[in-house]
Each structure stands twice: as C-alpha cells, then as structure tokens.
Amino acid sequence: MSNLMGSRRQEAGDDGERSLIGTPSRDSRENLLGPDASTPVFIYVLAFFSALGGFLFGYDTGVVSGAMLLLKKEMNLSALWQELLVSSTVGAAALSAVSGGSLNGWLGRRICILIASFIFSVGGLILSLAQDKEVLLVGRITVGLGIGIASMTVPVYIAEVSPPHRRGQLVTINSLFITGGQFIASVVDGAFSYLSHDGWRYMLGLSIVPAVLQFFGFFFLPESPRWLLQKGRSQEAREVLSWIRGCSNVDEEYDTIRSSIEEEEKEAGGGGFIILRILSHGPTRRALIVGCGMQMFQQLSGINTVMYYSATILQMAGVRDDKQAIWLAAATSATNFVFTLVGVWLVEKVGRRKLTVGSLLGTGLSLALLAVGFLLSAQNSPPITLHPVDSQNSTCRLYGSCERCMLDPGCGFCYRDNGTTVYDSSCIPVNEASTDLAAWGRCSNQSEAADGAIWAYNYCPTSYSWIVLLGLILYLASFAPGMGPMPWTVNSEIYPLWARSTGNAYSAGVNWIFNVVVSLTFLHAAEYLTYYGAFFMYTGLVVLALLFVLGCLPETKGLQLEDIENLFAGQLCSCGDSSPSDTRHVHYIRVKGHNYLPSDNEASDVE
C-alpha cells in the first residue's frame, strides 16, 4: 500500500505538474486557491439551497414535541402511539441514510437532494391532511426517509462544490440550518399551541414551504463536478467547475480532481460492495472508524436528551405554566442555534480539531455541573409528608421522598408550596391516560388545582435548580460550536471520492441509530442510576470522546479533498499527531514538463 500511496498522483496532469514538500506559505496557498482566494457569491447560493435540507432535518425532528402535546389530546393517543410517532421518523432516517449511499453513487448528489425534498413535501402534505393516527404514522415515516437522505447527501454536496479555504465554513452552515430548523420549529410550536383544534396540522405541514423551495431551486442548480468526473462526464464537470468558481481558469483544480480519481480507482480496485472495499483498504477503514466514532460520540454526549429534557429542567427551576415552559424551551433551541453560529465563524480560524477538543472540554465540564446540580437536588429532595389512604394498592405509597417517587414512571409528586417550603406532599399514581394529572386526589383535575396543589410528574421542586439551569446553558454554549457540527463537517471531507457517499451513509446511519438508543434509554438510565447518575455517565462518555478525538482526529482545514486521504495513511489514532500547520505538507504547483512526487510522505499501512 505504501507504494500505492507513494505513487499517488504522480501523473497529476497531462501537461505536467510537480509537487513540492514544505510548509505552505500564505502566498503559495493562495496560488493553489486562485490569485485572491476570493469566493464567488454563487457558492453561497448553492450552500443555502442545499442547507435547506438541514433546515428540514432540524424542523421535522424538532416540531414533533409541540405537535404531540395537541395530538395526544385530539386523537387520544396512547403512550405507545406517541412513542411510535416520535421515533418512527428517526428510525426511518437511520435506514434511508444507509441506503442513501448507493443512491448517491448511482444517481448523483443533485438528484438525491431533489428526491429528498420531494419526499419532504409529500410527507408534509400527508401530515397536514391526516385524519387518523395510522396516516400520521405513514407521514412521519415518509418525512424520516427524506431526513435520512438529506442528512448524508447535503454535507457531501456542499463539500464537493466548495473551494478548500471555505469548505469547513460552508458545510458547517448546514449544521447551522439544522439548529435553525429546530429553533423555528419551537417558535412555530409556541405560536400554534394556542390553537388547540388542528394547530398540529400547521406545525407539521409548514415544512412543505422550505421543501418546495429547495425542490425548485435544485432544478436550476448543478451536479457536483466531482461526481460528474467520476462518471466520466468530463466536459460537463469542467463547465460546472468554471460556473461555480466564477472563472474559466479551473485547469488546476480540474486536473487535481481528475488525476486523483484515476489514482483512487487503481488503488481501491473496482467492483464489489463499496463498504467491503472501504474496510479492506487501510486509509478508508481508518477514516470510517473516525467518522462513525465522531457521530456516535456526538449522540452519546447527550445533546438530544438535554434538548428534550430542557422543559423539565425549566420546570424544576420553578416554571409551572405550560405556555411559559414552551417559550422557554424555544429559548433553549435559540441558544443551540446562536452558538452554532460561533462554530461557523471559528471553523476556518481554529480548525476542526481544536474546535472539537475545546467543545468536548466545555461539554464534559457542563455535564458534570448538571450532574452535581441533580445530585444536590436529590440529596435535598422534599420528604413525603402525607400518605392518603387510597383504594389502589400502588407502590407509590412506599416512597419516603420526592426523588424516589419521581423516578418511578408510575408515580408523581403532589404538593403545595409557600414560596420557600414544600408541604402537604404525597406520592400518587399517575393517570394512565395523561401524565399531566394524578390518577386521583387533589392533583387529578388540573396541574394547579384550586387548593393550590401542584402536580410534578418528572421533576422535584428544588432550590438548586439554578445550578442545573447554568449547566444547561453552558452545555449548549460548548456543544453547539464544535461537537454539534464537526461530526457532519469532518465526515464530508475525510473519504476519497469513491468511498465518500458510502462513508457518509454509514456514519450518518450511526448518528441516527445512537440518537434512537440514547433517547430510548435515557428514562431507564435515570430510573436505575438516578438523574445525577445518568449525567455523570454522559460525563464519562464525553471523557472517552475527548480521548478518541485527541488521538484520532486529524486536522483537515484548508486541504484539498483529494489530499485528505493521506492523513489516514499512518496507524490508527496517530493522526492526531499532525496538523497541516505543523507538518510537512504536500501540495502542487504547475511546473512545465515534469511530474514528480517525492516519497517523503510515503505512507505506512501498518495498524
């Protein structure tokens, strides 16, 4: 393999190119990027229309919590049906992300984005017109199929059309659109929550607007020049490249891509399942491990638990009014969105690796703070002072404190408070039809009954809620710029062209699978480990993520996509040793009449 890696791109162009080794100076980098390394506006138009796919991903995953509040009342949904309607989308996304790989290789990025936006539009239409829960389920699965394809195609498309010096930023815009979609969804949820009849139709159906916009936009937008070249459509590829670079002199970039595709094909051999070829070829196998690891750790850092749990955290902090809680949850999504913007700004300044490491450090510390907040709340949990004699033989009567009572999914805490102390507190079975009410007694009518009794289903009143609230804000501020977007950005860059769609498909699939796993296990984890135990567990997982990233994630900032495979040539988890700014670096300048690649960077394939 080392020979193969060493011989890579020896024939860099018909008229001759020569590679030089050395730390690239700013001037030479600019040579590579064009005289002034300026970015034509058109590339931003492309990124905008593509990132609408990210917006729909965020919108459709975010909007469902608010829609469910109205739907469960209007359609009388059981807990099972609520679970199905929420998780079917994520499950369908996992499946379609994986199958999106072959679709991308076969039909191209543009057609896949058109298919995804078409599916989003149909899904939105089904959801807004649904008359029963079965049709709703079909709509949610349809939308999930669209999300899966979009989640793996859009980052790849943006990375392939971007110039190297803007690539990280433009791909990260897709993540900004994901969190933007989640934020807009929470605002739409808030606005339509006042419309108790059919409000959910607007919430779920509004996604048709961006979906249709993206569909028509992509009618006029070009295919990725890299995919066109791979399919042998060289003339079209050259035209698209000149179009998106805003100049006709694209020979250098065109030649680099073309020769790299030729070399890749020789290296990886044709035929067979691409995933098997990826696994049997050292650099791509290592890239896949890094890509899937990043996606797995993103979800294991608990982002969706924290987002989902934000409403409860706010209730712990004393927000009792449902409407107020909905608007404050929108503030949580807004924080996630605003701090993703910081990521877009930093990614080309500090690079992917430093951004991810910094983000993980902050995420770990804030998770530990959240855990300490929950621990102090548990240790100071209000006691149960009233034991009403009920006709039901329930386990709820056995608990002595709110903490134990609240961790049992069958029970809730019913209490009164005078602003400083909790009194008249009891542990009561939950109403089977709705967790908003107790099965009987003072808390069985409204969440705040006439005599001032308050029903707390999954939280306990505590004076330490400010620690938890601070932890929540710090968590979002640390996670959103790095661990949120970087797994998507890095995956769009680390695979050679022949392996890119399959690599992204599998890593996106891993993201979705761990999304389901974390959301389905959180409540059980909290039940067995308590809340603070669960958050200490996430802290431990973030420490593992930090070790993984420190050891295995190379810096890809500023490199041509075609050069990135070299970063995975060495042993697995030694790639963190180097970054483009501190190692010798191979790049190409055009020198007439000679093709030469010194063997300095010869790769070892030993793992």
Ligand SMILES: O[C@H]1[C@H](O)[C@@H](O)[C@H](O)[C@@H](O)[C@H]1O
């Ligand atoms: O990158 C995104 C983003 O951070 C979202 O907020 C989160 O809900 C997704 O699961 C994740 O993939």
